[in-house]
Amino acid sequence: MKIIIQRDRLVQSVNDVLKAVSTRTTIPILTGIKLKANEEGVSLTGSDSDISIESYIPSEEEGNELVEIKETGSIVLPARFFAEIVKKLPENSVEIEVHAHLQTIIRSGKAEYKLNGLNADDYPQLPQIEEENMYAMPIDLLKTIIRQTIFAVSTSETRPVLTGVNWRIEDGQLICIATDSHRLAMRKTAISGNGNSHSVVVPGKSLSELSKILDDTDEEIQMIFTENQVLFKSKNLLFFSRLLEGNYPDTSRLIPNESKTDVRINTKELLHAIDRASLLARESRNNVVKLSTLEGSYIEISSHTPEVGTVTEEILTHSIEGEELKISFSAKYMMDALKALDVTEVTINFTGAMRPFVLKGVEDESMLQLILPVRTY
Missing domain, CATH: 3.10.150.10 (DNA Polymerase III, subunit A, domain 2)
Incomplete structure (x- = not known):
């Protein structure tokens, strides 16, 4: 040569x-x-x-x-x-x-x-993949979907299937779900292709590496699924990944259908307030921040660490509907979810102090973030 x-x-x-x-x-x-x-x-x-x-x-x-x-x-x-x-x-x-x-x-x-x-x-041969179940989407959309879900995969190997993102394809729609059993990220989008319905689990590590390699462009990338492999194929790149074995849990049961308290608020204001509150919370082991509804469409974000001190901050929301609420949650999980949503205004649907709550973009059904609260005594 x-x-x-x-x-x-x-x-x-x-x-x-x-x-x-x-x-x-x-x-x-x-x-x-x-x-x-x-x-x-x-x-x-x-x-x-x-x-x-x-x-x-x-x-x-x-x-x-x-x-x-x-x-x-x-x-x-x-x-x-x-x-x-x-x-x-x-x-x-x-x-x-x-x-x-x-x-x-x-x-x-x-x-x-x-x-x-x-x-x-x-050198081992690359897998030979039949191009039967082929789908396509713009590369920049794929990178966005990876960013909006991957942070919620589990880092623990005790349930290996949760270290991946569940990709379900049905009726021309791709639904991507990641959960570590304390939080969940879901993103839906239309997808073109000639394959049947599919449900596979793509390792989070693979998606992370794929996202780093791909340039931000609206060129199409093709995705081909087999029983144990997925191939991502762009102009001069082939990216093969093994799929994770095992059944991904049915997460639809986790997502509440009704809510008792609904808060609509500016995403950046809430994100920055939680970030400020977490400055003190970080000192404690679990980085917990508390949200309480107040009179007149205000909420209070607070954090208390006995050996360091206390922080409280009031924020005006666009609206609060329903019951009064006090709830505690991981500041990190909440900030990850707000960053992933990528919207100006967010709606948070609470179903009680100890029940999972849901974050969505206002009038955007394509994306959902769910977080389990933290029990504080």
């Missing part, structure tokens, strides 16, 4: 596939990045057997030559060293040449490195 390639594009592709390379793998070849050159261009692959990422650099794009293929072939190079080397090369042109015994020469300007490669034939 012998190629001359633009350094910037190489660095970008290496950084993308590096997100799938694990240093803690029992399969030594997976600590490497696979390069494969054919007449059309070069593909780079990284994998940790849960996530596999392939980034493609075409020989030519929009009239610019990105890669000159002198000789086709393939090689696996140690990922960490290769990534550091290409980042620091002096010129924007890089020559990569594989010699006998898999020794690989990397040249740029006056700099020359020799790396010991591994045989690409020993």
Whole structure:
């Protein structure tokens, strides 16, 4: 194999596939990045057997030559060293040449490195996926959906299925749900595609890495589901992820249908007030803030930590309807939910001091956040 390639594009592709390379793998070849050159261009692959990422650099794009293929072939190079080397090369042109015994020469300007490669034939093949259940949506919408749900996945391995986001597709609609059993985030959107109804659980870690790689663009990304894999496919990128096994709990039972107290309020004002109250609450173990309804459409946000002190702040709401209420909750969970909603005004529906409460954007049914209160004595 012998190629001359633009350094910037190489660095970008290496950084993308590096997100799938694990240093803690029992399969030594997976600590490497696979390069494969054919007449059309070069593909780079990284994998940790849960996530596999392939980034493609075409020989030519929009009239610019990105890669000159002198000789086709393939090689696996140690990922960490290769990534550091290409980042620091002096010129924007890089020559990569594989010699006998898999020794690989990397040249740029006056700099020359020799790396010991591994045989690409020993690298695991990417899954072959039939393109039956294929759906599509704009990339920027996908990134928004990931941001609005992923923070609510569980970080505990005691129930592995909760470390992922449940993706349900039915009647042209995608419903994404994440919960750690203390809070829940749900986002709905229309989706185009030719597949049947689907319910899969995509690992939160995979979605987080995918979101980092994708550029903010309205170009479409395709999603293809199989029994145990999902493939996200954009112009020059393939992102495979293993799906989580097990049945995702039926979360519809958690979401209350009626409410006893409804508060409508400016999202930023509430977020900043809770942030201020949490300055003292942070000192205590559980970061609890209390919300109480007052006369004349006011609410009070307060926090008390015996060894530090007390904070109270009143905020004028747009409206309060229903019963009086005092409720305590995690400041962090509430702030995460308000940031994710991304709306100017929020409606909070309470069903009592010890029952889960729901946050929604005013006149926006596509998104919902649910939080369990904290019992304080």
